[in-house]
Amino acid sequence: MTAARTITFTLNGSPVTADVKPHHNLVELLQTQFGLTGARESCGQGLCGCCSVVVNGRAVSGCLYLASFVDGADVVTVESLDSAQKLSPVQEAFIEASAFQCGYCTPGFIMMVTQLLDEKPDPTDDEIKHYLTGNLCRCATYPEVMDAVKLAAKKRKAGATA
Ligand code: FES
Ligand code: FES
Structure with a gap:
């Protein structure tokens, strides 16, 4: 069984830690450990944009982006766009x-x-x-x-x- 690794990063402006396995992608990390379901997997091949997440200011396909790669990064999801019940x-x-x-x-x-x-x-x-x-x-x-x-x-x- 492959060991999990603990990573720390900034998620929608807050510092967080998570345990990730080498094969986890960013969508799995956001959904299973943070309950963020806005980025979702559809094609799973980097072709459709359903899983878009911004990492260090650049949009990435969360289905192809290994979760361990966000160690130390600034991650922004669609859930950050509204504030105080107001939509963007x-x-x-x-x-x-x-x-x-x-x-x-x-x-x-x-x-x-x-x-x-x-x-x-x-x-x-x-x-x-x-x-x-x-x-x-x-x-x-x-x-x-x-x-x-x-x-x-x-x-x-x-x-x-x-
Ligand atoms: S699920 Fe289609 S690009 Fe990631
Ligand atoms: S796939 Fe249904 S609204 Fe775009």
Whole structure:
């Protein structure tokens, strides 16, 4: 039986420790030891974006990212985006634009759209498509996702100037 190893890292702004085995991936770690189910495994091959987690400021596929690799890292999940019962502008925009059906892919999209707007507050259509090329939606809500990104950009700008 393979021994577990204790790691420490920052999870959504708080220091945490966890026991991980060499084969555990980041999604398993977040779900089983922290109850964070926003990043979820779908393809398990780094192709769909459902498992997106931000590690040290970069989005990674949690299904392919070994849990032990987050030792000492700064990890941010979709659960960090709302605060004090208030949704983030991106979360609000997805609801207002009806940018989901089953919702399975939605946390991954929301993480990537948040990153996109952090990097490019006013993206073009091509930039949106390019940035989200690794996020798949089996319910084919892509037109509504485009609307949501543009709405979120407006909301963030309005929030910044309010
Ligand atoms: S489940 Fe990780 S990219 Fe699809
Ligand atoms: S809303 Fe169902 S997979 Fe995207």
